[in-house]
Amino acid sequence: MEVIGRHKYELDTPCLLIDTDKLEHNLRTMQESVQGAGKNLRPHAKTHKCSEIARRQIKRGAVGVCTAKLAEAEVLADRGIEQILITGPVALPLKAERLLSLLERCPSLMIVLDNSENARLLNSECEKKGLRADVLLDIDPGLHRTGVAVTEALETGSMLMELRNLNLMGIQAYAGQVQHVRSYSERCDKSLSCMNEVQEAFRALKKAGMKGRVFTGAGTGTFDIDTAVEDLTDLQVGSYVLMDAEYREIGSADDDNSFALFEPALTMLASAVSCNQNGFVTLDAGLKSMYKDGAAPIVLYPADRAYSYDWFGDEYGKISFDGEIGGLKPGSIFELMASHCDPTVNQFDYFHVVKNERVVDVWPIDMRGRSQ
């Protein structure tokens, strides 16, 4: 089916749409905001998993892009994108072969370390190949998922400085636990409290001789908060570019009940498959397309009355409404904002890119499923 030029509501379902005007609005707004605060942008590609969007982020001024996994970084490198930071520790020796091969063809790659034994293994693998790897010390700002404790940062960082085939470029600290705190002022307090502790550790490392000046962290929920951390150099925001119901629900600097600075660029189209019940119809999008995590998906279209979505098994959803069924029948189209954008995107192969409601392009989600 040739899709270019079609109206979005004539597409087969379920599928993902990106509204290009909203996407560009989000790209521009974040770039200007972060740059205006004197920081750099290093957006996270784990959200969109699409090298075309990564390319646009760099074109607008990002200093690089982040991936969560080695396999995602391999895709970006294949597409000619450099300045990649893999934000999750890469375990050696398990992944040594793939990591060293990527380092060889993409020398600007940065990775994070939070374990001395892994650091020594990487150093000796690099030595064998005559490579030097750019690394960041991953510091745990309280999420307790990865990173060394703030109190261990100086010791581990000093050890890294002694490894001759590693360049310690600085530190990373991602406070995932504060990104979705609803109250903006509470989010401010929590994020600045933990990020300022990390900053102390960063300053101690510099005093101890660390040459690297990178201090990377933050997320969409703290994009205008962590800029107050003086030494922070760049922000790893991800969801802002697509947005989802989960982020729309938190408070923002302007409004403690909504986060509307970034627009819902990502939506999902689905259609009714069965309409024999009172008060609801069955949709063709269930667990395998609308990932079940986070806030309830928001029904954006039709807008004639309030509709709500709930999951109804692997392949089905339930669209509920008050009153009569009206004109709904099998094939009726619904447009929804995803509950949680990252894992939902990861269930599709393409974005249908829409401008003024018509499809203008199709972008492969080329990092989809790259979970290794």
Added chain:
Amino acid sequence: MEVIGRHKYELDTPCLLIDTDKLEHNLRTMQESVQGAGKNLRPHAKTHKCSEIARRQIKRGAVGVCTAKLAEAEVLADRGIEQILITGPVALPLKAERLLSLLERCPSLMIVLDNSENARLLNSECEKKGLRADVLLDIDPGLHRTGVAVTEALETGSMLMELRNLNLMGIQAYAGQVQHVRSYSERCDKSLSCMNEVQEAFRALKKAGMKGRVFTGAGTGTFDIDTAVEDLTDLQVGSYVLMDAEYREIGSADDDNSFALFEPALTMLASAVSCNQNGFVTLDAGLKSMYKDGAAPIVLYPADRAYSYDWFGDEYGKISFDGEIGGLKPGSIFELMASHCDPTVNQFDYFHVVKNERVVDVWPIDMRGRSQ
């Protein structure tokens, strides 16, 4: 990385494994059980999304295979598999072009209908192309997801009989609401009660002149229960072939606390990425690999003590344990039984097929992401 011949615990992670002996045990056990009860097997490919497994199901004696979606059926048809039943209603006119094209090249395709207007549209599309489509009337046994009410079955079925380009082959009724009822006796009562009501409607349709004799339904949870429904011809069981934590937890005929007749053929390998905390390590498998739905995933390896898994964001999991960290370090391997097999399988591109713990084959999950 050449994987054939490798020990399973030397594979990169996260990845999915299928133990071929357990798979064959499940295939054989189900085929024998259903055949022994005088019924046919029409297993559901939506679970495994792998044409190689569908081929094995047919080879063992299945009369056909089910898919949930048109796009899955297209893949099976491309692989030369016939006798496909699409168990979800296909909405016209939205999907008319794809459906008619598939019907043309796969005349043994069966689809279900639960809407008169859609039936008329299909009939007229078939007429234009000189085709006759084999259809089943989808009857709702109480799940209220798809299907016409039992009380409407005679009227809608009679209408279908009058449409000259449709062959009414019989009925479908899937009681999804009873499959995971924990108590076996309660599951028996509930399933037989609703399936016997459907049987009455089936008999009324035959009395009214329906030639078709297909009465298809049931799932893994009622595979040895619905065989008592006299007119039921075939069982659409899906999960039995792979199994998951959700199904292992329900009761069975032999034991009201476990369902162990089918073996956990599907497992996921993951590895530790960060080990700096007390009482848990961070794993490289989160929402995007272990789908968050159903029962808690079960940690099968290592077996030296009890470990439990919990989700820890999009890309991470948390493995908790009592006591010291012991030998765990970045790269330590864990093998887990999936929470809910269907949506977890849908997040991967390959099964690594293992025999005696070594990889003997790699099967593409070629229906992965085919949600349309």
